Amino acid sequence: SICIFQFESAGMQKILTQAKPRSIEELIALNALYRPGPLAYIPQFIDCKFGRKPIVYPHPSLEKYLKKTYGVIVYQEQVMQVAQEIAGYSLGRADVLRRAMGKKKADVLAQEEKPFIEGAVKKGYKAEDAKRIYDILIPFAEYGFNKSHAAAYAILAYQTAWLKTHYTAEFLAANLTNEVNDIEKLTEYIAEAKSFGIKVDAPHVNTSEVNFTVHNAKIIYGLIGIKGVGENVAQAIVDTRKKGVPYKDFLDFLERLGTKICNKRTLEFLIKTGCFDGLGHNRRELLLNMEKAVAYIDKKLEICETGNLFDINTCEGFPPFVWEKAEEFSYQEILKFEKENLGFYFSGHPLDEYQQVYERCNSVDFAHPERSSAGKEYTLIGQLVDYKEIRTKAGKPMALGKVEGYEGVMEIVVFERELEQFRNKFIPDAIVFLSGTIDTKRERPSFKVSKVLEPSDLKQKSxxxxxxxxxxxxxxxxxxxxxxxxxxxxxxxxxxxxxxxxxxxxxxxxxxxxxxxxxxxxxxxxxxxxxxxxxxxx
The missing domain is CATH 3.30.70 (Alpha-Beta Plaits)
Known part of the structure; x- marks a missing residue:
C-alpha cells in the first residue's frame, strides 16, 4: 500500500496484511482504529473477523450497531447510537455526550453517568448493566474518531489504490513528482515501480519533461528531480527542445538554450546525472571541456548577433570547437555522482559487486520489514549510508545507522557490546554484512545488530x-x-x-x-x- 493515502506507513501495511479488508466498511474501521488510543483494539477486531475469538457485545441489543466492527466501539457515532438505544437519549442529548468524549471533558462525562443509568432503567435495563456499558464508553473518550472523517479518508484511499492498480506507472510518476524534494520517498517509490516491473529511465535533456512522466509504459525521470535544477531551468530546457528538434549535442544545447539560463553549476549537475549521455561525449569529457565550451558559445553568439565577419543566420566560417579528450569516469565514480546529485543510485548500485550474495543470503525484506518475525535471526546486506555513534542516557556508547539495499533502506541499532567488538567494520558508504533481529514494534522497524559477517563466508554460502x-x-x-x-x-x-x-x-x-x-x-x-x-x- 505504498503511496496509498492514510495506508502507506509500515505499521498500517502490517495491519492490512493481517486484517485483509474486503470492503470499504472495513477500511473505514481500520483507518479509525489505527491511532494511538484504539490501536490496542485492532487484534480483537481482526481475531473476531476471522472467528478466532467470539464477538462479544456489551449488550445483545447493541449488536445491530456494533456488528460491522465485530463488537468493538470504533466511532463517535456508535457512542451516540448506544446512548440512544440504552439510555433513551435524544439525538441532541447523545451529541452532547459525543462532544464531551471528543473533547475529553471529564466533568461532563462524570455528570452524564447518573442520567445515563436512570434513562437505561426507565427503558427496562438493569442498573448494573447500564453502569457496565457506561464504563465501557468512558475509555472511548481517549480515542474516539468521527466516522465521517474516517469514511472520507477510506474512500480517498480506495480511489488512490484503484489508480495504483489500473494506472500504476502514471500513479507512481505523479507521486514521484509530488515528493520530488524527499529523497527517501523518491528512493522508496522508484523501488516500488521496479517491484511492479516498471522501468524508470534516467533523466536526459532529450527525453525528460519537467515532471516525472510516462512513455511506452516506462517512467521518465523528471528534470526537477535533479539537485540544483530549478523548475524555471527545467521548463526552459523542455520548451526550447519542443520548439525545434532534439538537442544534437552539448554545444547545440548551449547555443539554443543560452548560457545565461543554464549556469555552470546547473550544467555540472546535468552532466553528472547523465543528461547528455549518448550525445557524443562522455561525462568526464563534458566536465573537462564545460567552461571552455560555455566561453566558446558566448563568443560565437556575440559575434553572430552583430552580423560581423560571418553570415548572421548560419555563422559559417566560425572555427569549430576543439574537444580535449578524456576517458570516462569509473563505474564507482559515476554512481557516486548520481548519489550526490539525484540522492540515490541510478545506473547501478555499489551492491552490484555482491549481487549474487545479496540475492541468495540477504533475508531482510527492505520493502516490508514490518512483516518480519520477532526474535528470528536475519542477514542484512547493504550499503551503510548513514552512521553515527551516540551515548545513551546512562552514558553507554551505541550507534545508529541506515543500510540501503536494492529495495529500500533499513535502520540499524548497534549496542555497546557489538559496537566495541565490530566498530572498525562500520565504515560509511561501505557494504556491510550483518546478522541480527528486527524490532517490529516501532512505527519504523529497526535491525538490532548482533554480529558482523565476513563477505567471503557469505559468498561461499551463496x-x-x-x-x-x-x-x-x-x-x-x-x-x-x-x-x-x-x-x-x-x-x-x-x-x-x-x-x-x-x-x-x-x-x-x-x-x-x-x-x-x-x-x-x-x-x-x-x-x-x-x-x-x-x-x-x-
Missing amino acids: IRELHIALAPVHNEDALDSLKEIIMEERGQCSIIFHVPENNHVVLIRANNALSCSASQEVLGKIKALPVVQEAWFD
Whole structure:
C-alpha cells in the first residue's frame, strides 16, 4: 500500500496484511482504529473477523450497531447510537455526550453517568448493566474518531489504490513528482515501480519533461528531480527542445538554450546525472571541456548577433570547437555522482559487486520489514549510508545507522557490546554484512545488530551449484579421479555435469548423494584434471 493515502506507513501495511479488508466498511474501521488510543483494539477486531475469538457485545441489543466492527466501539457515532438505544437519549442529548468524549471533558462525562443509568432503567435495563456499558464508553473518550472523517479518508484511499492498480506507472510518476524534494520517498517509490516491473529511465535533456512522466509504459525521470535544477531551468530546457528538434549535442544545447539560463553549476549537475549521455561525449569529457565550451558559445553568439565577419543566420566560417579528450569516469565514480546529485543510485548500485550474495543470503525484506518475525535471526546486506555513534542516557556508547539495499533502506541499532567488538567494520558508504533481529514494534522497524559477517563466508554460502564441463574424450580412470575429489570434499553444493554428445551438450544433475564444498581449493583441484574442460561455481 505504498503511496496509498492514510495506508502507506509500515505499521498500517502490517495491519492490512493481517486484517485483509474486503470492503470499504472495513477500511473505514481500520483507518479509525489505527491511532494511538484504539490501536490496542485492532487484534480483537481482526481475531473476531476471522472467528478466532467470539464477538462479544456489551449488550445483545447493541449488536445491530456494533456488528460491522465485530463488537468493538470504533466511532463517535456508535457512542451516540448506544446512548440512544440504552439510555433513551435524544439525538441532541447523545451529541452532547459525543462532544464531551471528543473533547475529553471529564466533568461532563462524570455528570452524564447518573442520567445515563436512570434513562437505561426507565427503558427496562438493569442498573448494573447500564453502569457496565457506561464504563465501557468512558475509555472511548481517549480515542474516539468521527466516522465521517474516517469514511472520507477510506474512500480517498480506495480511489488512490484503484489508480495504483489500473494506472500504476502514471500513479507512481505523479507521486514521484509530488515528493520530488524527499529523497527517501523518491528512493522508496522508484523501488516500488521496479517491484511492479516498471522501468524508470534516467533523466536526459532529450527525453525528460519537467515532471516525472510516462512513455511506452516506462517512467521518465523528471528534470526537477535533479539537485540544483530549478523548475524555471527545467521548463526552459523542455520548451526550447519542443520548439525545434532534439538537442544534437552539448554545444547545440548551449547555443539554443543560452548560457545565461543554464549556469555552470546547473550544467555540472546535468552532466553528472547523465543528461547528455549518448550525445557524443562522455561525462568526464563534458566536465573537462564545460567552461571552455560555455566561453566558446558566448563568443560565437556575440559575434553572430552583430552580423560581423560571418553570415548572421548560419555563422559559417566560425572555427569549430576543439574537444580535449578524456576517458570516462569509473563505474564507482559515476554512481557516486548520481548519489550526490539525484540522492540515490541510478545506473547501478555499489551492491552490484555482491549481487549474487545479496540475492541468495540477504533475508531482510527492505520493502516490508514490518512483516518480519520477532526474535528470528536475519542477514542484512547493504550499503551503510548513514552512521553515527551516540551515548545513551546512562552514558553507554551505541550507534545508529541506515543500510540501503536494492529495495529500500533499513535502520540499524548497534549496542555497546557489538559496537566495541565490530566498530572498525562500520565504515560509511561501505557494504556491510550483518546478522541480527528486527524490532517490529516501532512505527519504523529497526535491525538490532548482533554480529558482523565476513563477505567471503557469505559468498561461499551463496554458491549453490558446481558446474563441471567434461572433455569430449575421457576414460573411466579419469572419471574415478574426479569422483574421488568430490567424495573427499563433501558439502552442500549440487553438481551439474556438462557432457558433450553428438555436437551438443547434455546437462546431467548428480543425485543428492554426490555434492561437494564450495571452496576455491576444490575448484582448483577439479579444473586441474585432464577430464575436465572447465569448471565454475554458480
